[in-house]
Amino acid sequence: MGVETLKEKLLEQAQEISRLRSELGGTDAEKHRDLLAAENERLRQEMKACEGELRELQRQQQQQQQQAPCQDCPHLQENARLQEQLSQLQREAEETRAKLVELDLEVQQKTNRLAEVELRLKDSLAERAEEEERLSRRLRDSQETIASLKSQPQQIKYIIKTVEVESAKAKQALCETQSRNQYLLEQVGMQKQVLKEMEQQLQSSQKTEAQLRAQIMMYEAELERAHGQMLEEMQAMEEEKNHAIEEAFSRAQVEMKAVHENLAGVRTNLLTLQPALRTLTHDYNSLKRQVRDFPLLLQETLRSARAEISQAIEEVHSTNRELLRKYRRELQLRKKCHNELVRLKGNIRVFGRVRPITKEDGEGPEAANAVTFDADDDAVLHLLHKGKQVSFELDKVFPPQASQEEVFQEVQALVTSCIDGYNVCIFAYGQTGAGKTYTMEGTAANPGINQRALQLLFSEVRGKAADWDYTITVSAAEIYNEALRDLLGKEPQEKLEIKLCPDGSGQLYVPGLTEFRVQSVEDINKVFEFGHIKRVTECTNLNEHSSRSHALLIVTVRGLDRSTGLRTTAAGFGCVSSGKLNLVDLAGSERVGRSGAEGSRLREAQHINKSLSALGDVIYALRSRQGHVPFRNSKLTYLLQDSLSGDSKTLMMVQVSPAEKNTSETLCSLKFAERVRSVELGPVSRKAELGSWTSQEHLEGDSPGSTAPPGRSHTSPSPGQLSSRSASIRRKLHTSGKLRPIPL
Numbered sequence: 001m002g003v004e005t006l007k008e009k010l011l012e013q014a015q016e017i018s019r020l021r022s023e024l025g026g027t028d029a030e031k032h033r034d035l036l037a038a039e040n041e042r043l044r045q046e047m048k049a050c051e052g053e054l055r056e057l058q059r060q061q062q063q064q065q066q067q068a069p070c071q072d073c074p075h076l077q078e079n080a081r082l083q084e085q086l087s088q089l090q091r092e093a094e095e096t097r098a099k100l101v102e103l104d105l106e107v108q109q110k111t112n113r114l115a116e117v118e119l120r121l122k123d124s125l126a127e128r129a130e131e132e133e134r135l136s137r138r139l140r141d142s143q144e145t146i147a148s149l150k151s152q153p154q155q156i157k158y159i160i161k162t163v164e165v166e167s168a169k170a171k172q173a174l175c176e177t178q179s180r181n182q183y184l185l186e187q188v189g190m191q192k193q194v195l196k197e198m199e200q201q202l203q204s205s206q207k208t209e210a211q212l213r214a215q216i217m218m219y220e221a222e223l224e225r226a227h228g229q230m231l232e233e234m235q236a237m238e239e240e241k242n243h244a245i246e247e248a249f250s251r252a253q254v255e256m257k258a259v260h261e262n263l264a265g266v267r268t269n270l271l272t273l274q275p276a277l278r279t280l281t282h283d284y285n286s287l288k289r290q291v292r293d294f295p296l297l298l299q300e301t302l303r304s305a306r307a308e309i310s311q312a313i314e315e316v317h318s319t320n321r322e323l324l325r326k327y328r329r330e331l332q333l334r335k336k337c338h339n340e341l342v343r344l345k346g347n348i349r350v351f352g353r354v355r356p357i358t359k360e361d362g363e364g365p366e367a368a369n370a371v372t373f374d375a376d377d378d379a380v381l382h383l384l385h386k387g388k389q390v391s392f393e394l395d396k397v398f399p400p401q402a403s404q405e406e407v408f409q410e411v412q413a414l415v416t417s418c419i420d421g422y423n424v425c426i427f428a429y430g431q432t433g434a435g436k437t438y439t440m441e442g443t444a445a446n447p448g449i450n451q452r453a454l455q456l457l458f459s460e461v462r463g464k465a466a467d468w469d470y471t472i473t474v475s476a477a478e479i480y481n482e483a484l485r486d487l488l489g490k491e492p493q494e495k496l497e498i499k500l501c502p503d504g505s506g507q508l509y510v511p512g513l514t515e516f517r518v519q520s521v522e523d524i525n526k527v528f529e530f531g532h533i534k535r536v537t538e539c540t541n542l543n544e545h546s547s548r549s550h551a552l553l554i555v556t557v558r559g560l561d562r563s564t565g566l567r568t569t570a571a572g573f574g575c576v577s578s579g580k581l582n583l584v585d586l587a588g589s590e591r592v593g594r595s596g597a598e599g600s601r602l603r604e605a606q607h608i609n610k611s612l613s614a615l616g617d618v619i620y621a622l623r624s625r626q627g628h629v630p631f632r633n634s635k636l637t638y639l640l641q642d643s644l645s646g647d648s649k650t651l652m653m654v655q656v657s658p659a660e661k662n663t664s665e666t667l668c669s670l671k672f673a674e675r676v677r678s679v680e681l682g683p684v685s686r687k688a689e690l691g692s693w694t695s696q697e698h699l700e701g702d703s704p705g706s707t708a709p710p711g712r713s714h715t716s717p718s719p720g721q722l723s724s725r726s727a728s729i730r731r732k733l734h735t736s737g738k739l740r741p742i743p744l
C-alpha cells in the first residue's frame, strides 16, 4: 500500500513538475521578446521610410523655392512653420527612438534574468527526475523482492519484516523527499512571483510600447497631414504661378503692342529728326574744331594776358617808383618847407613864461604882481618896474594860468622835428625860483616839457614803426664851474672832455659819455632811477646845486627808413647821423656878482655868467650869420655846437617871476630874451641891439645900481653851501624830469 501511495505521489509530483514547466513558460517570454524585437525592427524600418519621405519632401520644397522664389509670401511662411513642426516631430521621434532603445535594453536584461531562472529550474527538475528515477528503481526492486518473498513465505515474513524495517527507512527518505519537495515548491512559488513581476513589467513595457506606437502613429499622421498640406500649397502656388505667368504674358502682349505703336511713332519722329540731327552733327563738328583749337587759343590768350599783366606790373612798378620818387621829393620838400617855416619863424624862438605868485614870494607889496599882459597880443607882456611900465615882445608869452599842456603844444613841433633828423635845443632860462624846473620837469601829476617830449617821441616812433626803424638813446650830463660830468656814468666825478670826432667829419663827441638805449617809458624810468641813485650819493644840497649848474638831458633819435634804407640825416653829436633833442635846464641867471660874493661863490657866479653870456654870443653870431661863431667860449656852447649850428632849432623858454621884489631880475631876463629874439631883425639893428650885450651886462642887467633883493633863499648861497654844488647839479637833472621817472 505504501508503495502504491508512493507511486501515486510520485506521479502527482511528475504531473506537478510538468505543469510547473508549462506554467513557467520560458519559451513564451522568449517569444514575447522576439515579438518585441521584430516590432522594434519594423518600427525602425518605418522610421527609415519616414525619414526618406521627409528628405524627399525637403528636396521638393527646395526645388519649389528655387522655382518660385518669393519673399515673405504666406506659403513660404507656412512652409517654414511646417518645417518647424516637422523638425519638432523629428526631435520627438528621436526621443521615442531613444526610449525604445532603453526599453530594448530593459527587455534584454529581463530576458537574461529569465534565462537564468529557467536554467536553475531545469537543474532542479533534472535533480527531481533523477530522484524520481532512483525511487522508481527502488520501488521496482522492492516489488520484485516482495514478489519473490511471497513465493517464499518464511523468508517472506522475514523479508516483510525487513521490508517493513526498510519501509521505515523509505518512509524517512520519503519524508526527506517531501521536505525537499516542499522546498522546491517554495522555490517554484518564488519563481512564480518573480515571473509575475516580470510579466507585469512586460505588460507595462507593452503598454509603453503601445503608447509610443500610438505617438509614432500620431506623428506619422501629422507628417502625412503636413505633407498633404504642403502638396496642397505647392499645388496652389503652382496655380498662382501659372496664373501670374498668364497675366504677365497678356500684359507683355499689351505692352508689346504699345511698344510697336511707339516704335512706329518713333520711326516717324526719326524721319522728322534727321534734318535736326544733321544740324546738330554740323554744330558738333564745329564745336569739336573749336575744342581742338581751344588750347592754341588759350595759349594765345594766356600769352597776351601774361603780357598785359607784366605790362600792368611794370606800370605799377614804375608808378611805385614814381610815387617813391615823389614821396622822397615830398619828404625833401616837407623838410625844406619846414625849414623855411622855421626860418621864417626863426630858428631861435623865444618864449616867455610867467609863473604865478607863490607862498615863497611872501606877502605885502614885495609879493605884489608886477607883470601884466596884452589881451590882444599873446606875444607881449608889460613889467611895472620902479613905477614905469616896460613892454616886451617875444614870440609867445605864457601867462601864470597857462597849463603845462598849452606850453607843450607850442613846443611839440620842435620835438617831433628831431625824429626827422633835426637837432633841437630847448633852454629854460631865468633866475632861480622863476619856474625853470617846473616848466621842464613839472610835477608828477602835471609833467613838464621833458616828460611830455619823451612820451611824444615814443608814440611818434611807434606810429612810424611800420616804415621806420628808430633807436632812441639817452645821455645825461651837467656843467658846473665849466666842468662837464656824466650823470649816468660809473664815475660821476670824472670830468669829461669834448673832442673832435677822429673821422675828420668835424663833429664833436664826448668820450666816455654814457648812452642808454631806451625803448619805452619804463626804460626811461630805469635810467632816471639810476641817475637818482647817483644824485643821492653825490649831493648834499640839491637845491643850491641845481640852481648853480646847467643840466642837460640829451635824447638821440636815429632812424632808418625800412623801404628806402635812408637814414635821418642831421649831423649829430658823437659821430652819428641822427636827430638830437637837448633839454637844458640852465643855472639861475640872477646877478650874484653884484652882491659882493667872494671865493668859490664868486667863481661859481663867474662861470655861470660866462656860460650864459657865451650862449648869448653864440646865438647872436648865428643869427647875424657871422663867419665866426664863438662856440668854444663855454663848455655849454661847445657841447651844443652841433645842435645850435646849421639848420638846428632852438627854443629859449625865459622864465620870469611876477613878484614885485623880483622885477630887477625879471627885467634882466626879459631883456636877454628880447635881445636873443631881436637878432633875427637884421644885422644892423641886431648889431645896434647887441652892442650892449656883454657878459657883464648880462650879469648886471640894465640897472647897475640895483642889487639882488634880500631874503631870496636861492640867490645867495653861502661859501659853505657852494662846496656841495658839484653834487647838487644833478638834482636839476633829476628834478627837471630828465632823471625823474615819468609818471605813467
Ligand SMILES: Nc1ncnc2c1ncn2[C@@H]1O[C@H](COP(=O)(O)OP(=O)(O)OP(=O)(O)O)[C@@H](O)[C@H]1O
Pocket: 354, 355, 356, 358, 400, 430, 431, 432, 433, 434, 435, 436, 437, 438, 439, 543, 546, 547, 587, 588, 655, 714
Ligand atoms: N607855471 C607855474 N605854475 C605853478 N607853480 C609854478 C609855476 N612855475 C613855477 N612854479 C612854482 O614856483 C616854485 C619855483 O619853481 P622852480 O623850482 O621850477 O624854479 P627854478 O627856476 O627851477 O629854480 P632853480 O633854479 O632853483 O631850479 C616851485 O614851487 C614851482 O612849483
